[in-house]
Amino acid sequence: MIETIITILLTICVAMVVFSKKIVNSLIYMGVFSLILSLSYFVMKAPDLALAEAALGSGLSVLVYIITIKKTGGGL
Numbered sequence: 001m002i003e004t005i006i007t008i009l010l011t012i013c014v015a016m017v018v019f020s021k022k023i024v025n026s027l028i029y030m031g032v033f034s035l036i037l038s039l040s041y042f043v044m045k046a047p048d049l050a051l052a053e054a055a056l057g058s059g060l061s062v063l064v065y066i067i068t069i070k071k072t073g074g075g076l
Contacts, residue, residue, distance in 0.1 A: 006040045023069060027062050034058035 013033035020026040034057030041050035 002043055003040075006036060006043065009036050010040070023074070024066070027065050027069075030065075031058040031062040034061075 010033060013029055013036060016029040017026050017033065020029060034053055037057065038050040038053040041047075041053055
């Protein structure tokens with residue numbers, strides 16, 4: 001049951017990332033996607049992957065994208 005809910009949430013987040021008009025909103029939805037994906041890893045009994053995904057996927061990569069966009073002058 002929980003796996004179905006997580007899959008639906010992941011699908012909604014992917015649609016929001018793809019169809020968002022602003023780049024910053026897409027990055028925020030991408031971070032939410034990574035957090036939900038880390039919850040999925042935790043449910044599948046892989047807490048090490050969940051921790052790595054939460055730290056790198058939603059934290060570091062979104063931060064790097066935001067800094068890059070700000071320095072290149074696009075989207076923000």
